[in-house]
Amino acid sequence: MHxxxxxxxxxxxxxxxxxxLTIDELRFRLPGYAENDATFRRAFERDKEALRELGVPLVxxxxxxxxxxxxxxxxxxxxxxxxxxGLEPDELAALHLAASAVxxxxxxxxxxxxxxxxxxAEQGPAPAVGSVAVAALPGADHLAVLFGAISAxxxxxxxxxxxPRRIDPWRxxxxxxxxxxxxxxxxxxxxxxxxLDRVESEVTAAGDANSFPPAPAATAATPAWEMGEGEPxxxxxxxxxxxxGWAVGFVGADSVxxxxxxGSVVLAVPVTNRPAxxxxxxxxxxxxxxxxxPDLRAEMVEWLEAQCPG
Amino acid sequence: MPRLSADDRLQRLLAVVPWVAxxxxxxxxxxxxxxxxxxxxxxxxxxxxxxxxLHPYTPDMLIDVDIADGRVWIRYADYFARPLxxxxxxxxxxxxxxxxxxxxxxxxxxxPLARGLAKLAGALGVGVDExxxxxxxxxxxxxxxxxxxxxxxSHQVEIEYYAFGRDEWTTRTVDPSTVFSASGQWYVSAWxxxxxxxxxxxxxxxxxATLLGTGFSPPTTPRELAVYRPRPDDPRVTLxxxxxxxxxxxxxxxxxxxxxxGGGGRVRVTLAASQRAWLERLLLRxxxxxxxxxxxxxxxxxxxxxxxxxxxxx
Numbered sequence: 291m292h293x294x295x296x297x298x299x300x301x302x303x304x305x306x307x308x309x310x311l312t313i314d315e316l317r318f319r320l321p322g323y324a325e326n327d328a329t330f331r332r333a334f335e336r337d338k339e340a341l342r343e344l345g346v347p348l349v350x351x352x353x354x355x356x357x358x359x360x361x362x363x364x365x366x367x368x369x370x371x372x373x374x375x376g377l378e379p380d381e382l383a384a385l386h387l388a389a390s391a392v393x394x395x396x397x398x399x400x401x402x403x404x405x406x407x408x409x410x411a412e413q414g415p416a417p418a419v420g421s422v423a424v425a426a427l428p429g430a431d432h433l434a435v436l437f438g439a440i441s442a443x444x445x446x447x448x449x450x451x452x453x454p455r456r457i458d459p460w461r462x463x464x465x466x467x468x469x470x471x472x473x474x475x476x477x478x479x480x481x482x483x484x485x486l487d488r489v490e491s492e493v494t495a496a497g498d499a500n501s502f503p504p505a506p507a508a509t510a511a512t513p514a515w516e517m518g519e520g521e522p523x524x525x526x527x528x529x530x531x532x533x534x535g536w537a538v539g540f541v542g543a544d545s546v547x548x549x550x551x552x553g554s555v556v557l558a559v560p561v562t563n564r565p566a567x568x569x570x571x572x573x574x575x576x577x578x579x580x581x582x583x584p585d586l587r588a589e590m591v592e593w594l595e596a597q598c599p600g
Numbered sequence: 601m602p603r604l605s606a607d608d609r610l611q612r613l614l615a616v617v618p619w620v621a622x623x624x625x626x627x628x629x630x631x632x633x634x635x636x637x638x639x640x641x642x643x644x645x646x647x648x649x650x651x652x653x654l655h656p657y658t659p660d661m662l663i664d665v666d667i668a669d670g671r672v673w674i675r676y677a678d679y680f681a682r683p684l685x686x687x688x689x690x691x692x693x694x695x696x697x698x699x700x701x702x703x704x705x706x707x708x709x710x711x712p713l714a715r716g717l718a719k720l721a722g723a724l725g726v727g728v729d730e731x732x733x734x735x736x737x738x739x740x741x742x743x744x745x746x747x748x749x750x751x752x753x754s755h756q757v758e759i760e761y762y763a764f765g766r767d768e769w770t771t772r773t774v775d776p777s778t779v780f781s782a783s784g785q786w787y788v789s790a791w792x793x794x795x796x797x798x799x800x801x802x803x804x805x806x807x808x809a810t811l812l813g814t815g816f817s818p819p820t821t822p823r824e825l826a827v828y829r830p831r832p833d834d835p836r837v838t839l840x841x842x843x844x845x846x847x848x849x850x851x852x853x854x855x856x857x858x859x860x861x862g863g864g865g866r867v868r869v870t871l872a873a874s875q876r877a878w879l880e881r882l883l884l885r886x887x888x889x890x891x892x893x894x895x896x897x898x899x900x901x902x903x904x905x906x907x908x909x910x911x912x913x914x
Contacts, residue, residue: 293606294609295652302654302677318655371684372723374682378716385717388701392696404615405684434688437732438688440726441724462692466737532769535740572885573885576906576910594904594908594911598902599901
């Protein structure tokens with residue numbers, strides 16, 4: 291008997307089971323396992339592992355209240371079945387295009403698209419490669435675990451900067467080449483952001499599913515100078531014409547306070563992390579100037595003076 | 601295509617069965633195309649399927665698979681009525697890919713991709729804007745559009761480009777081959793006629809891009825998308841860094857790192873620094889946390905004075 295046949299029968303039996311099935315019941319119901327006990331157990335372990343690899347939600351639980359120490363297996367239908375997103379053909383085609391234009395390390399887009407209805411044969415020829423922006427997203431450790439926790443709304447625990455953290459995970463962000471997790475840190479009692487490559491331990495579940503309300507809506511990608519705990523100030527930054535376009539692209543057109551005749555701009559930038567803001571401004575070298583508030587300007591002058599004594 | 605393992609075939613079959621069962625005899629060729637396999641591979645899998653079902657595997661308990669006239673019907677497989685849910689990695693991969701394309705300058709925020717992503721996120725139980733956020737860096741839309749068209753039609757482009765490392769504007773004619781995003785920035789890789797060599801340009805540093813009438817032959821081999829490759833003859837600089845500046849080691853391609861004996865966690869690093877302005881920025885940002893051990897000791901001071909001049913005039 292082919293292993294594929296046995297695996298299909300196994301999934302069917304576990305899905306149809308109205309109560310957990312013991313290993314002996316499964317052996318009895320499923321043709322194709324070996325007579326020899328040890329061989330059977332090895333094959334069964336391997337099959338279980340294969341199903342879990344595919345994401346089949348195989349649960350192990352006590353048979354019933356009368357037999358609390360006898361364990362059985364089943365696959366709850368509501369955990370197995372994909373909720374139909376009801377994708378229109380053009381939406382599925384667009385997702386398909388996205389999966390082929392963006393390479394994300396460690397994620398296989400193909401299997402996901404099969405589940406959503408496969409590739410659209412009637413889609414016509416693929417668009418010319420040149421017209422599609424190609425992007426590569428690096429992977430990161432813990433990404434899948436954290437995404438699972440976000441969608442289950444399950445708290446997680448891990449070590450960061452030498453301290454254990456307990457977090458309600460809200461959001462994964464990819465910014466400036468790195469993956470970040472944002473969430474509510476129970477220890478700090480506030481929202482925090484963590485760079486995934488700096489997580490110092492495994493990420494483990496630290497509570498039940500649905501233990502916190504849905505995440506608050508993300509604000510636009512938060513720049514580094516707004517990710518601090520300093521007293522908020524609004525910096526006024528003058529940027530020369532040559533660099534104005536890209537400075538505005540960076541902080542957003544909403545921040546433009548004034549456009550001067552020579553093409554330079556004055557930007558109003560909220561700052562809670564002064565070192566990060568200083569680094570941003572220094573990136574313009576002598577093409578930008580902090581106009582105010584006075585203490586922020588004075589700090590910049592002081593920082594620069596310290597670097598050219600005399 | 602390599603032969604798939606039983607596990608991979610199971611994965612495909614668990615998606616094929618619900619799709620076929622929900623339809624009235626789709627064509628085998630269409631099913632095969634849709635699920636990315638050959639027709640004979642599909643038929644092999646289907647022929648195994650009609651031996652499957654539930655205990656005791658009497659005819660009424662088996663899945664009914666009917667193949668005739670190039671079409672296929674599947675019945676009595678109610679337990680496979682829906683595909684297996686997406687794993688977290690699959691869900692994330694698809695959402696991230698979609699959000700990435702949406703973050704591309706010029707993407708339609710209300711188009712089919714945006715709608716499809718919203719539905720997908722709903723099925724995964726997350727808010728589409730809340731769970732995954734991708735920023736690829738800013739790039740002027742007009743420039744992006746010109747570059748894409750130039751790549752698609754193999755036409756030259758004249759760009760006004762800000763050379764960040766030298767802090768100056770240049771005008772160049774380039775043959776662009778790819779527009780792509782890496783490490784949170786948009787780049788165009790192109791043959792640059794000013795230096796007669798292959799170069800990467802950051803799109804956000806292109807002020808204007810003008811499509812020229814001249815075509816070029818696109819390169820036949822795909823280019824490596826490496827963002828910065830130090831050359832052997834680039835000048836080197838050696839810095840001594842306080843622990844607070846240790847991020848430099850992660851962020852830049854440093855060539856040598858060694859702890860300073862008795863230096864309380866300080867390290868000495870050597871990096872390729874071919875461009876003056878680049879190193880000026882780095883040193884100004886690091887301030888007292890870095891010292892130039894080998895290289896131009898006056899560089900940071902000179903840059904600081906230049907900037908201070910602005911503050912004193914104003």
